[in-house]
Amino acid sequence: MSKLIITGGQPLHGKVKVSGAKNASLAILCGALLAEDEVVLDNVPDISDVRILLEIMGTMGVKVRWLGEETLSLRSPKNIEDEAPYELVKQLRASNLLLGPMLTRYGKASISLPGGCNIGIRPMDLHFKGLINLGAEMNLERGIIQGKTGRLTGSRVYLDFPSVGATENIIMAACLADGQTVIENAAKEPEIVDLANFLNALGAKVRGAGTDLIKIEGQHLLKGGRYTIIPDRIEAGTFMVAAAATRGKVILESVIPRHLEPLTAKLREANVEVEVSEDTICVNAANIEAKSIDIKTMPYPGFPTDMQSQMMAFLSTVPGTSIIVENIFENRFRVADEIKRMGANIKVEGRMAVIEGVASLQGAKVKASDLRAGAALVIAALMAKGETEIGDVHYIDRGYANLEPKLTSLGALIRRS
Known part of the structure; x- marks a missing residue:
């Protein structure tokens, strides 16, 4: 060591x-799963959390290329390997942000309970609540989060606590859902705003990011694009x-x-x-x-x-x-x-x-x-x-x-x- x-x-x-911002990068990398075409990201920090997430996404079929020191290209496949490997997931808390994009685009997800820094209890209940409200079936068995769904349907979600991760997961899931999703008591962090701006650059319709009320109008697909991380x-x-x-x-x-x-x-x-x-x-x-x-x-x-x-x-x-x-x-x-x-x-x-x-x-x-x-x-x-x-x-x-x-x-x- x-x-x-x-x-x-x-x-x-x-x-x-x-x-570039670590927490914004991790959410945006997960959000890139929603795009039908190539996504190019600038100002991506070359840190171990980003490397681990890219390795997880690579095992799932995402084509990842570094185009420069801080520039990254991602292409998501038509069909994805829905089980993220435990040995990688246990190292990274942000791997839970794959749930929303995987469920809404591919209809299924299987992820071990994520790891990361031991700084306290960070439960998944708000993530589950939001995804279930949108129509997903969620189960937790032997430390494995499993989800499946048909096309998600927009809904109103109230968060008991303004969780950043839950807000991000629900936003991403709602981008390809039918109808409107409203998140009340949403997290307001700048990384939430950056994720929303990125998704909007791909054709999503996310409004209100940075406030405690976020509205998402579901779209049939998101295109590719280029974006610079804060x-x-x-x-x-x-x-x-x-x-x-x-x-x-x-x-x-x-x-x-x-x-x-x-x-x-x-x-x-x-x-x-x-x-x-x-x-x-x-x-x-x-x-x-x-x-x-x-x-x-x-x-x-x-x-x-x-x-x-x-x-x-x-x-x-x-x-x-x-x-x-x-x-x-x-x-x-x-x-x-x-x-x-x-x-x-x-x-x-x-x-x-x-x-x-x-x-x-x-x-x-x-x-x-x-x-x-x-x-x-x-x-x-x-x-x-x-x-x-x-x-x-x-x-x-x-x-x-x-x-x-x-x-x-x-x-x-x-x-x-």
């Missing part, structure tokens, strides 16, 4: 280009926090600033300078006196759960008491024990973490427990005195493209062994 070795104490300085707001946020934590100055290029407004607001509250233009963000924390803050994670447009681990690392050396309340995933605080190994003073009580800022962190041997925990440990290592060795780097590789060269270009002392 590879490790990251980081020597801390170097403020980050320079410019960095943000890669930049990754969580990668951008991770570099913003890394700049703040190391008291550096970093300009992020190819970003959509409004997607980062919750994080920008919290960094400014912590006394970090953040300047925003049309497609760049400059974070300047040189010579600042950072202030303690409180954070509560919420569905978008609230503060993202995917950024709270990174903020925990930053706040661990901010004077005073900061509090983080995690309202989405109950296991997000597992990273606290690893940051504490580096000298942090963090107390976890249920879904609340109380962080007493210390003067500095010390390098140590630590392990990533999930993707964002890994990012948090990278930030902690960049701040710490001495050398830090981060194990289980495969979690980090799931969501960050070219992390080491990007950080090296900003002055970080980082290598993989």
